[in-house]
Amino acid sequence: MRILGVDSSGMVASVALVEDDLLVAEYSVNYKKTHSQTLLPMLDEIVKMTELDLNTIDAIAVAAGPGSFTGLRIGAATVKGLGLALEKPVISVPTCHGLAYNLWGNDKLICPIMDARRSQVYTGIYEFAKDGMQVFLDQSAMDIRALAEKLNAMGREVIFLGDGCPVYASVLAECMQVPYAFAPAHLNRQRASAVASLGAEYFKQGKQEPADDLIPIYLRKSQAEREREEKLAAEGQA
Amino acid sequence: MSTTILSIESSCDETAAAIVVDGREVKSNIIYSQIELHKLYGGVVPEIASRKHVEKVNQVIRAAIEEAHVTWDDINAVAVTYGPGLVGALLVGVSAAKAVAYAKKKPLVGVHHIEGHIAANYIEHPDLEPPFMCMVASGGHSHLVYVKDYTTFEIVGRTRDDAAGEAFDKVARAIGLGYPGGSKIDKLAKEGNKEAIHFPRAFMEDAPYDFSFSGLKSAVLNYLNGCEMKHQEINRADVAASFQQAVVDVLTDNSVRAAKAYGCKKLALAGGVASNSSLRENMQRVASEQGLQFYYPSPIFCTDNAAMIGVAGYHNYMAGIRDGLDLNAIPNLKIGERR
Numbered sequence: 065m066r067i068l069g070v071d072s073s074g075m076v077a078s079v080a081l082v083e084d085d086l087l088v089a090e091y092s093v094n095y096k097k098t099h100s101q102t103l104l105p106m107l108d109e110i111v112k113m114t115e116l117d118l119n120t121i122d123a124i125a126v127a128a129g130p131g132s133f134t135g136l137r138i139g140a141a142t143v144k145g146l147g148l149a150l151e152k153p154v155i156s157v158p159t160c161h162g163l164a165y166n167l168w169g170n171d172k173l174i175c176p177i178m179d180a181r182r183s184q185v186y187t188g189i190y191e192f193a194k195d196g197m198q199v200f201l202d203q204s205a206m207d208i209r210a211l212a213e214k215l216n217a218m219g220r221e222v223i224f225l226g227d228g229c230p231v232y233a234s235v236l237a238e239c240m241q242v243p244y245a246f247a248p249a250h251l252n253r254q255r256a257s258a259v260a261s262l263g264a265e266y267f268k269q270g271k272q273e274p275a276d277d278l279i280p281i282y283l284r285k286s287q288a289e290r291e292r293e294e295k296l297a298a299e300g301q302a
Numbered sequence: 303m304s305t306t307i308l309s310i311e312s313s314c315d316e317t318a319a320a321i322v323v324d325g326r327e328v329k330s331n332i333i334y335s336q337i338e339l340h341k342l343y344g345g346v347v348p349e350i351a352s353r354k355h356v357e358k359v360n361q362v363i364r365a366a367i368e369e370a371h372v373t374w375d376d377i378n379a380v381a382v383t384y385g386p387g388l389v390g391a392l393l394v395g396v397s398a399a400k401a402v403a404y405a406k407k408k409p410l411v412g413v414h415h416i417e418g419h420i421a422a423n424y425i426e427h428p429d430l431e432p433p434f435m436c437m438v439a440s441g442g443h444s445h446l447v448y449v450k451d452y453t454t455f456e457i458v459g460r461t462r463d464d465a466a467g468e469a470f471d472k473v474a475r476a477i478g479l480g481y482p483g484g485s486k487i488d489k490l491a492k493e494g495n496k497e498a499i500h501f502p503r504a505f506m507e508d509a510p511y512d513f514s515f516s517g518l519k520s521a522v523l524n525y526l527n528g529c530e531m532k533h534q535e536i537n538r539a540d541v542a543a544s545f546q547q548a549v550v551d552v553l554t555d556n557s558v559r560a561a562k563a564y565g566c567k568k569l570a571l572a573g574g575v576a577s578n579s580s581l582r583e584n585m586q587r588v589a590s591e592q593g594l595q596f597y598y599p600s601p602i603f604c605t606d607n608a609a610m611i612g613v614a615g616y617h618n619y620m621a622g623i624r625d626g627l628d629l630n631a632i633p634n635l636k637i638g639e640r641r
Binding site: 098100101102103104105107108118133134137138140141142143144145146147148149150275276278279280282286287288289292 | 342343347349350352353355356357359360361363364374389390393394395396397398399400401402404405406626627628629630631
């Protein structure tokens with residue numbers, strides 16, 4: 065089974081090819097260039113380097129969100145275009161699930177934190193058990209202090225990863241009462257290899273979808289929608 | 303051998319794809335308009351537009367290919383709007399187009415949105431060839447462009463502030479017509495007297511073909527305020543007709559003067575505002591008085607659409623223009639300037 069993985073949900077652009085239990089190629093760049101300029105050239109590099117015929121892949125896994133709205137759309141639109149042209153299905157992998165999968169097999173609680181601004185993080189709480197990755201807290205947008213409180217209540221050692229780590233290190237130092245650590249450089253950001261590997265598991269469970277139907281998981285409405293709803297709610301109460 | 307282009311457009315609030323043959327024949331022109339969504343907000347909300355583009359992009363591409371009865375083998379190149387426009391919206395079309403072109407091993411051709419609007423004129427006018435002068439007026443753009451040949455453009459004049467369509471939207475809102483304003487003002491103006499109120503026509507001394515609509519918009523708002531203060535009843539049809547005439551006069555005068563100065567025998571109109579019936583009639587009349595051939599597209603090709611991108615893309619393709627996998631959306635892309 066050949067799964068192409070794509071993650072452009074954050075600052076990192078990452079593309080990987082996973083074939084059964086082998087990571088054939090992975091290309092990750094954490095640099096200021098926009099994903100629109102990097103993602104397809106990176107895929108092309110992998111295709112050339114590994115003499116890949118794209119028509120032989122089974123599906124394309126993508127980090128569907130949460131994340132940067134623009135990044136998610138570049139990833140989704142790219143994957144949808146590939147799926148349309150190659151007539152392949154896509155696999156929507158929740159970004160936090162994919163991040164947590166970087167630390168497969170770890171016995172601690174795994175807590176990805178992605179900076180969502182306004183002192184919030186996109187996060188989830190995971191652990192690895194006999195039958196794979198368990199989700200304690202599904203991915204959601206949450207106040208960083210509320211998250212720390214939740215983890216303290218769970219009373220177990222935690223590993224944090226994601227671009228929220230440097231942003232909220234001092235808040236965590238202040239709030240965390242249970243032991244915790246930050247994942248090291250090779251594991252602490254989005255990796256398309258994890259998206260492809262987890263995507264392969266989803267694929268085995270039949271959780272792929274037609275490329276046409278893929279929609280990013282934003283977890284947040286647009287500002288205009290939020291403001292309009294608030295206004296309507298206020299008018300409703302008046 | 304004919305040349306077939308698959309084209310994609312997502313610069314604002316229309317998700318569109320088309321199949322165009324040899325830069326003239328439109329085999330399909332699929333437009334998913336989001337206008338109903340944006341009406342709730344009184345204008346286009348970029349984030350909502352971008353989200354909708356992702357949802358619809360594959361459907362419009364698929365529908366364009368099916369309706370045209372072509373196969374991927376028939377398609378010679380993929381053309382896509384890469385600017386100007388809303389960056390988040392543009393990125394969806396650009397990303398999808400690049401992916402499709404890459405997976406199908408087709409050349410990719412980036413197209414300037416305004417050059418697309420200009421090219422819309424070629425669809426229904428087989429006799430139209432450059433050079434000509436073209437006024438492009440829409441909700442986001444107002445440019446007077448000298449079309450030297452199919453891929454060479456010179457900006458002769460531009461708006462200093464509001465785009466013409468923007469002025470229509472703002473005035474429509476002020477007189478309670480809602481969004482989008484262009485067609486509503488056009489309709490109401492037919493019942494009004496265009497000479498009832500004199501609104502200013504701004505002409506720039508330092509740049510003879512530039513124009514400005516913010517002063518006109520303020521004059522309309524001041525007039526409405528003044529009536530309110532004096533408890534005078536406002537004749538909305540007269541306001542609409544008088545305002546519209548001021549816009550029409552400025553666009554027509556600039557276009558015709560520029561066409562004459564550049565020695566053009568042909569004048570064209572393009573962009574969403576080119577659907578305005580009064581503008582068409584006025585320009586037609588003045589152009590023929592001045593001995594100019596006058597062209598404009600049907601409304602379906604005036605609004606944002608992918609067929610026009612396919613036409614412009616065809617000419618870029620024939621001129622040997624190709625873009626790479628790193629093609630990016632450029633929200634403030636200038637006319638006639640490639641990266």
